[in-house]
Amino acid sequence: MGARILIVEDEIELANLLLDYLEAAGYQADILTNGNEVIPHVEAHPPDLILLDLMLPGKGGLEICTAIRRYSSVPIIMLTARIEEADRLRGLEIGADDYVCKPYSPREIVARVKAVLRRTHSSEQQKLGEIQLQRNTGQLLIGGQDVGLTALEFHLFELLYSEPGRIFSREQIMDRIYSDYRVISDRTIDSHIKKVRKKIAALLPDKELIHSVYGAGYKFEVQ
Template identity: 35%
Template sequence: MKVLIVDDEEKITNVLVSYFEKNGDTTYVAHTGESAIQIADKVPLDMIILDLMLPDMAGEDICQYVKLNYEIPVIMLTAKISIDDKLKGFEIGADDYVVKPFHPKEILVRAERLLPNSHKKQIIQFGQLKIHKNERRILLNQESIQLTQHEFSILLLLVENPKKVFSRDDIIKKVFGFHTDINPRVVDQHIKNIRKKIKNEYIQTVFGLGYKMDEKVVENEI
């Protein structure tokens, strides 16, 4: 997701940027309200993390501006702890409200839960694997994994259909196309390469049939 982090404290923005980027997200940073609005007007954002105490304007005013002009979830960050402050934040359109100090992982989890369903469909989670479909990117334990185009397509096919067994011919037709003459053993080599790169037996060999995702691996990770 594309997330804008608005806070006048660089330590806070730096930590949050680190967590979101390790998660595979794109971050934008603003230390003033004016720059935050400029970014919101230029970039199609998916999320805004907004501190209420800014040097040039109130965070509440920024939230109101965003909600009047865009459909972007806003998580407010503040040192204000009274129930009246929280209610005011929700009244002007905040989607969530976090009191400082906080753990950055909490912000990340809250942000992902607020993502629109249309965006969530572009991110698939299987165990410790996270697949960003639009960006054709794979993360394993928040570390980027480099797959070839065909390796990515094969893994995506299996993850999107975790209960289905795909034969070599099935994979060739869906990944390489119907009008192609490829040795089925090429699929075996791609599977071997994927397994080596993700360093886990996520892909199960079903004897005599083909390949599928091993759901037992995920169960054991929980």
């Protein structure tokens, strides 16, 4: 069976349309229409990816995303009619992996779902000393302990880790890890880098892995 997608959308016709397209693409899908139902459902039936509307009855999408990120790195794609950059930035900063503004085509959503799952479910593993990258689970382990990266943070680290010493500009990072980097600002990249560094430092306080290169971007290097 295909990956299980949780659709959280209070516009039932739109939710059913997404369900039809996702099932046609080989995925399993469930629908919830009230924000208060989401956390209990995710805990009882962990999905492989969540399509999460921002404006919902009950708990809103940002509150739900924040709550889920306390215990899970399940990929989350935010769906919303609100297009202000501040809203997009807020959603991404609290752990959303992608952000799609309405109106959108169901085909675009299926493409985004495939892209996010592809970058979080590769079966490869890489290990460098006590640093271990597990692509099949989307985890970064340090000394056997999970750093606790979100799916997007994992993909960002994976990009830098894949080519030690190479400097990636913010534009290159946007292009590699976002489906539509045109709606992302430099501040978003800097915010994600800051969060990744903080999580790594909690387990590896004596080493810096991600380095800023003034005027150029970021690179991975063990120092």
